[in-house]
Amino acid sequence: MKIIFSLLLGMHLLNAQIVVVTNKNSQLNNIPKEIIQYIYLAKIDKIESIKVEPILSDDKNLHNEFCNHILSKSESQYNSYWARLVFTGRKPISKRLDWQDLVKKLQVPNTIAYIDKNDLRNEWKIIYEEN
């Protein structure tokens, strides 16, 4: 049973396509991958004069996939990178949000989050999608 469950979970992850979304009322539209990276690496906090708040998911697999595919870093390297930012006074540690909090937070315009494309809601729009 456990093996079947693991296989199903694995298949689900294989099918998961990560997209970066924001509220439909946001002024943000298509954003290049490099800019998404700079925002999540805290190199910049504005895109085209718009202040952006990036949020992190507490879904471990999703977060891992995001680090690997969008940021091109392992999750552990990303942790290390954040430790560097936090303990040099640059940025506070962003709390990883569960799904409900993430949905709530995305009501605020110009907040961005990465999700599985299958979970996309009507009130959101995709600003980055890996081809």
Added chain:
Amino acid sequence: MKIKNILHKITIFLLSTLPAYSNEFDIKTFGTIGGVYNDNSNYIYRKDIFQKDGSSGNLSFKTDTLIGLQTTLNINEKFSLLLQGIVNNDYNDEIKAKIDWGYLKYDSGENIIVKVGRIRTPYYKNSDNLNVGYSNLMIRESVEVYGQVPFSSYNGIEAIYSNIIDKYFYTLQANYGKENLTVPIHSLNQKANVEVNDLYAVNLTFGTTALQARVTYLNADITASSLSLDQLFGGLRAYGLNELADKYEFKDKKSEYLGFGLFLDYNNIIFSGECGHRKIPSFFANVHGYSATLGYSFDKLIPFATYAKSKMDVATYEANTGVYALDALLRAQNLAQSSETIGMKYYINEHFDIKFQYEHVVPKGDYGSYHLSTLQKPQELNVFSFALDFIF
């Protein structure tokens, strides 16, 4: 008002306002429990020139072990007060607590940050986070580059501007301030009072998320004095050796540091290269050095190898000024050495990592090396280290 008083007042302010700002007040801790074994008992292996004790044919926990605390008070969306203190083994071989840095930060939300207070000097890529082991790959950075300049913080102001051009980012950092500190000269069992005035630095980092380059320039007027130094140079002048005194006395000397760095983090390949050149026209002789690290990330495990080398611009151990005391002082400045390191970092989770590394150190020239010894002719060192880093 002295900066220590200001920091003291900031600490009291942070603590007294804690109840009122409980939602905006944040405390974080970090630290390292590290052990070092150096197989050559003729040398005391140490992290930097400030340390007095370390490993000398024994297992020492003094070199890398430390605990740190960081407090942040967010006054409003743009202003915050930050303070970081550490407890470690100091240059008197005593375990002491000290405030490492603390400042008022203004974050414009427009990619501009301004800090006023006690600030880390931005010589190297990891200047700011040297004490936070969890954020670094190696247990300690190569002393051949990171050990060149004997002060790590100053009192003053820093402005940082970051932005992007097309697909490239850049960060421009400017610093101005001053610093007073005591620098131990362990090899001569002396201490020098050092005054750093009109310190200014500029730092430019640019590149992509995968490849970054960094250049730093720092300039300051520095004076180092102590009873024995004053006697030595006063004596030279009394005997009419003004030229010699002018050349080597460390008084209001325009001092410079120039550093370059290149960093790659691409497809699990990690490369880090830094080089630096210290120019201080005095007995505290000019030195240059570089280090290169190559690693590969197997998810949680990162093995790495490093080569580093430092060299004096002019070999101080050949000093022959005709004044015995001055020659002894000059010889003690020899920091020439090379080292090869292999090691690994393993991330346990988002709070802990463990590291192991082996370092082979080859001092160059008489009285050479960053590590303390009374030997004239250099000997090699084999150094084994482990560390457990944590953040909360």
